[in-house]
Amino acid sequence: MVRRHSPAWRVVLPLLAWLILLALLPWWLGLSLLLALAIAVAVLPQRLADEHAALIRRTLRWGLPGMLFALQRTLGGDAFAWGAALLGALAGYTMLAGLEAWLDRELRRAPAAPSAEWPELAMAPIGPAAEIIELQLPAWQLATGGLPDPLGGCVAHRDGAYVFEIGERIAGADAPVAFSPGGRWFAAQLRHGRGVLLWDRQRERQHRLRGWRLDGWYRGQPYLVRRDGDMPLALSTVLGGDDADES
Template sequence: MVRLTFAAQRRRWLAWLLAIAWAVLLGLMPWWAGLPLLSGLAAIQAIQLPRLQRYHGFLRYALRWGLAGLLVAAYLAFDNHRLGLTLTALAALAGFSVLVLLESWQDHKPRRSAAIAAASPDWKELALAPIGPADTLIELQAPYWIALDGTSPDAPADVTMVGAHSCRIGVDARIDHVEPQVSIAPGARWLAWPMAAWRGVVLYDRAHDKPYRLRDWQLYGWHADEAWLSRDEEQPPLALSHVLGQDVIDEP
């Protein structure tokens, strides 16, 4: 069962209001001004820059609602309403068909970022790679979720829930908008909570007293005291250092 909090509902209503406002804005703009804007968004979606992958869903909704607003602007530009209605209908058929094809292509095309390419290189990268010792086999430890409702004896003493979706670590640190369960890394340095309504994961670094809130990611497992995260079943899990873009190799 997925429990939706008031904060999640407010975010959902805010998203709907922004989408409607975006469509109304393009509907009031001249069609020749909105068309290049939507074309630019479509090009960004087609290129799939790694740094913009986190905004993939946002751009998709912007194209959908923006196209609806553009069609309204195109219809209002015609003085002959009968001819305008016909041409707008044809434009709607063509535009939404292209949009569906673009989204289908994106859903079935593997998204290879630099981190994914490092984790699973294609045959060209393997052919050009130098011959050397085999890679180390990484075995992930599945996360063990501990309930923080006071019933689990494994719950850490310094981690307590102070509300339905708020957790306190020690005396000063506090994590909000999380589910009442936690997973602890083997070395006990990292803590992980599912976001409220399971919209992502929150990781807390005890050593540096720093939280990381990662939307649309889920904790897949632990390895060498590091969290490995996954977006969906079609992509391999990635280490937290890859996800954060902090994968640094120490030179001797």
Template sequence: MRLDPAHPPRRWPSWLPAALWLLLLAALPWWLGLPLLLACAGMLLWRAQAWPWSPPALRRALRWGLPGWLLAALRADGLDALGWLMTLLAALVGFSLLVLLENWLDRARSRAAAQAAQSDDQAEWPQLALRPVAPPANIIELDPVCWQDLRAGALADPLGGTLAWQGDALALPGGGSVAGVEPRCAHAADGRWLALPLRHQRGVLLLDRRRGERYRLRGWHLAGWHAGQPWLARDDEHAPLAIAHVLGRDVDD
């Protein structure tokens, strides 16, 4: 015989054992049901000391068992006015003690969870203190700028030919000139970049001779060279930036 997976086996309702427990305590004499409730409360207290959690079954036994015991007490006292009064007083005291007990258990559980979390944090603190908070630093050392005076005579060009100052402009090898600059220059080690200060200290002119492009950067000055690339700075108080960061685009081939 095979079970049909479309029809799972029927389960008993979760409230049925609690209802049977209530009826059992209501049928037993009150002097026999009271020790059972006290035993459940004692087991809850013992479990709270041994473990930071309390079994839900014991709590459910107290919640459903107390009304059953009250019915047994009412049945023993009689259904007169005095019996109802005594039962109501017992219900008031019993449910108050039950609420206090559950609040104490919940607070003990919260305290144990907080202590466990604190101990975990203390255990992880040495590892967190030794863990790096940033990627490894990459120290960049810039090569100093060596300015050469163009008025002292023609300068040898690393790419071939000579650089000469003619009138108020720089004459480039192979034709072309650069005006509006001071008569001094600096070039990268491979000769790709040629730097000339703008007049009146307004900035710097960079020539990318490999691409044939010119960049007039006002408010910047040449701070140094690194890996054949010029690094620029606003002033001495600000850190230098690579030419790619200043232009906002990549200048590599």
């Protein structure tokens, strides 16, 4: 039965062999090899493939202990030799950390978002995007003889009230009348021209707005004004703070 090594051991075993080799070589030869590798990875970072650069970094980290072991062996292996080796390890790994930090400077540097120049900022729009509202004028009609209802049937004005074939009866409104595009809204003038009556047929709500008149439709919704030349307001705005009766 063949025993397979894990991928981690395939990486560690060559590095361990490299450490032992530098421990057996003269320390000055091991130091020369490590310096050559450090210069290569520092001077030629763009020409080295990523896997080659990573391999050189690992050989530097693993080779330094082997070279220091060879140094203390040359110095006699006493306490002074081990002290010199430990100081060399401190200095060597400090330089390795600085080298790796310098090599990884591009990875840690976050790309700065391009800042807009002042002419672009001056020309940039401020606030929400503007919307041009083009109202569709209401088609006022007299319902004395009966008018077709966009939702089916017809509507007629009888005995001071508007009667729909669907069974709805709206009193207190005069002629003329108008339907919104699609027929959701029914509009009529209040008696004596005191305002406008709006019936939301989808929600079954009536709004009697004194002092307002229908100026047009936009996206199927009514827009109102108090007098000519005023800015048209949506019904939701009018109901927010004006004199309105809802029935």
